[in-house]
Amino acid sequence: MDNEAMVTVSRVGKTYGRRDNKVAALDDVSVRFPGGRFTAVMGPSGSGKSTLLQCAAGIDRVDSGEVELAGTFLNKLSESALTKLRRDRIGFVFQAFNLVPSLTARQNVALPLMLAGRRPKRRDVDAALDRLGLADRRRHRPGEMSGGQQQRVAIARALVTRPQVLFADEPTGALDSRSSRQVMDLLRELVDQQRQTIVMVTHDPVAASFADEVLFLADGRIAGSLEAPTPELVAARITKLEEQQ
Template sequence: MSQTFPTPGSHATEPAARATGLTKVYGRGETEVTALDSVSVEFARGRFTAVMGPSGSGKSTLMHCMAGLDKISTGSTRIGGTELGALSDKQLTALRRDKVGFVFQGFNLLPTLTARENILLPLLLAGRQPEDAWLEAVVNTVGLAGRLTHRPSELSGGQQQRVAVARALVSRPEIVFADEPTGNLDSRSGAEILGFLRDSVRELGQTVVMVTHDPVAAAHADRVVFLADGRLVDELLEPTADAVLDRMLRFEAQGRTR
């Protein structure tokens, strides 16, 4: 029998993450590049949002800034009710550990640890014990019940990414950021990972923000936001792959005519 879990952070009414007037500039003078130009966006709790845009549009920069992995130039970023710019480096590290889950294109697993140990690593680093019911729900959601004693070298790429997804979910973060999570996977394994992320939102109440260039991947989301030239230019609710592809082709055509 499936269990119903409250949305992580659901006691609060504010979005899981929010950027207001977010600007990120790299370099100075002639080498200055504006990667994000006054972007304001909210990511609602318990929803799956995809972030898309042409190459160089600022997709990954937006994720890194909103997750506290990169410092912003001007503006504001929040996780829940916490303003990231007001935190010390130590506080920011603690927030990323306790409130944010990450899934990257590279699996980033420790080769000497079993799947279970890799999943529990964030909790162990925080000195926290796993909630047995939640851990079981996460493991079942990503289909790893029979693989917990295996080390990464004994797992396929798709299975390793399942471990990475479970690791991101196990601490019940406010939000999970996934940067091209299917980029190193074949189409079948990629579809499985997208399904697991979708299920984590639907069944576990998680909030997921995924950067992707793939319209099929984006179609798993509840909402797609589009970036171009570092600016938020459009969004699409209840997306289909065809609708996402049409928007992307339109933005790329506009870019060629400028």
């Protein structure tokens, strides 16, 4: 699937509010996210980047246009079919780790499989944790781990179902710089070694520099892209977009 579009967003529009208070979060947006690649999505506050991620992931339904994930058109699915697709084919990582405090790392990672009615295989759960450097934290609860370790557990949980796409919304937003670097190194490794497709929303130019490409949004529209990004180039582009608002 490398270089073929894993996710295609075609002429998508999304509006929030009613009547006089309507706000166009996305305005005729078209973009493709290639398989086996790491794409970062950036833009000024209110640019529509989180809305784009939520629509691309099937969390939010579009008002117009189409979203296709590996041959499946999301807007044609029923709510139950969409829930199943998200559960089986998509992984999510958020700024808030969303771990269950009373469960161990191993139990938190196994949870999506259990909720899907599948019996988790311990070797699969442990392999997901081991891959993220958490072999010695399997029996630890979230309160016994650092923020960076908790986010790695959340990533392991997202990957245990072997998703076609991993969507990440500000995954380093609650972390210090050292933990952020560890998480971004891991995401980069997933792309380079396992050809995982990753779409990440971030406000951090350093985090964005780990991506293959940065997509910029402004006022609900695509405002350009940047291949082989560096923190300096990303920061300069964001500053320019903010000045134009």
